[in-house]
Amino acid sequence: MEPLASKLRPTTLNAYVGQAHLVGPGKPLNLAIGQKHLFSFILWGPPGVGKTTLARIYAKAVNAEYHELSAVSAGKEDIRKIVDKPSMLGQPKILFLDEIHRFNKAQQDFLLPHVENGKLYIIGATTENPSFEIIPALISRCRVFVLNELTPEEMKQIITTALSFAKNDPLQNSREPSSVVTDAVDLIVQMSGGDARQALTLLDNTFSLHGKVTTETLKNTFQSKTLRYDKNGEEHYNTISAFIKSMRASNTNAALYYLARMLESGEDPLFIARRMVIFASEDIGLAQPTALVVTNAVFEACQKIGYPECAINLAHGTCYLSQCKKDRSSYDAYFKALDDAKTYGNLPIPLYLRNAPTKLLKDLGYGKSYEMYPETEDYLPDELKGKTYF
Numbered sequence: 001m002e003p004l005a006s007k008l009r010p011t012t013l014n015a016y017v018g019q020a021h022l023v024g025p026g027k028p029l030n031l032a033i034g035q036k037h038l039f040s041f042i043l044w045g046p047p048g049v050g051k052t053t054l055a056r057i058y059a060k061a062v063n064a065e066y067h068e069l070s071a072v073s074a075g076k077e078d079i080r081k082i083v084d085k086p087s088m089l090g091q092p093k094i095l096f097l098d099e100i101h102r103f104n105k106a107q108q109d110f111l112l113p114h115v116e117n118g119k120l121y122i123i124g125a126t127t128e129n130p131s132f133e134i135i136p137a138l139i140s141r142c143r144v145f146v147l148n149e150l151t152p153e154e155m156k157q158i159i160t161t162a163l164s165f166a167k168n169d170p171l172q173n174s175r176e177p178s179s180v181v182t183d184a185v186d187l188i189v190q191m192s193g194g195d196a197r198q199a200l201t202l203l204d205n206t207f208s209l210h211g212k213v214t215t216e217t218l219k220n221t222f223q224s225k226t227l228r229y230d231k232n233g234e235e236h237y238n239t240i241s242a243f244i245k246s247m248r249a250s251n252t253n254a255a256l257y258y259l260a261r262m263l264e265s266g267e268d269p270l271f272i273a274r275r276m277v278i279f280a281s282e283d284i285g286l287a288q289p290t291a292l293v294v295t296n297a298v299f300e301a302c303q304k305i306g307y308p309e310c311a312i313n314l315a316h317g318t319c320y321l322s323q324c325k326k327d328r329s330s331y332d333a334y335f336k337a338l339d340d341a342k343t344y345g346n347l348p349i350p351l352y353l354r355n356a357p358t359k360l361l362k363d364l365g366y367g368k369s370y371e372m373y374p375e376t377e378d379y380l381p382d383e384l385k386g387k388t389y390f
Contacts, residue, residue, distance in 0.1 A: 004204035018154045033061040042124040045147025048195030051125040055096040064094040071102035100124030101133035108135045149194030252322040273299040287327035333390035347381035
């Protein structure tokens with residue numbers, strides 16, 4: 001049986017929910033569809049927010065010959081077949097390329113001439129930042145539209161539509177949409193994390209298995225919620241960034257939340273522990289030198305114990321680092337010195353600081369007049385005399 005999410009996929013903008021900044025009156029994609037304006041573009045946003053649906057609505061509105069490929073499994077030959085095959089009605093060709101970030105550089109390069117000569121219009125869909133994953137030459141030939149996670153209100157609107165559809169669908173006669181209560185709808189919204197496809201799949205499966213939707217049947221259907229997290233993608237860097245910045249701001253509660261979110265999503269505990277070791281010197285430094293000792297102990301504990309128990313050690317370290325006083329003076333001083341090292345190159349080291357293991361070197365003045373504990377010596381090369389980093 002066709003999945004509920006597929007049956008409910010909108011075919012016009014009037015039925016499309018969300019992304020008002022793109023499809024609302026006077027907004028770019030609304031205008032493009034209304035004027036039948038043909039161009040290539042990339043839809044960047046999280047899963048289940050309407051990227052594929054929007055591509056299909058656009059292609060239908062501009063009366064184009066529409067093709068869909070997934071970059072996970074497609075290659076150059078698949079694209080060549082689409083380009084070389086004559087259009088039956090002389091229509092322009094649109095290729096919707098899902099997960100376009102999965103195409104390597106050579107595959108993306110292959111698209112360029114076809115896009116440039118107008119044989120093919122590309123609509124790329126990606127969950128990853130296009131500026132990192134898509135070559136500049138292709139980006140420059142496409143507009144990039146950012147799609148947002150669906151709001152709870154938008155999710156409820158989609159779920160309400162789904163319930164109404166299920167009630168009137170003869171194939172769903174074993175279902176009892178009337179048994180859905182407000183708490184259950186709220187739970188679907190919470191479990192789906194702004195992903196409409198996930199919400200509709202959960203609703204569909206719960207009806208099929210239990211004949212009704214309640215908080216209890218939902219939980220039985222969806223035993224464990226998998227948080228959206230790609231350890232090589234943007235969400236990975238966004239979450240660790242939020243974790244670090246929360247500790248920097250001494251916001252222990254936020255830091256613990258992002259820690260739990262990373263671990264629950266399958267992040268490597270040692271990756272988090274390494275970042276904590278760095279944080280101990282970068283952000284706490286001389287304000288609490290023992291922070292480096294604590295974080296090394298946390299790292300060692302994660303190595304010895306492993307997940308899930310080492311989550312306790314990471315939480316211990318997170319709370320400690322969050323509450324420590326912060327001092328970036330050693331960090332800042334190093335990078336000031338590094339700037340001079342890069343700017344001036346290998347400046348001659350003062351003779352009295354040089355090593356003098358032989359008589360010849362001593363005769364040349366190496367180590368001459370060196371004092372063990374001088375009160376006034378600068379120690380820097382002549383060109384940097386008087387420089388203060390720390």
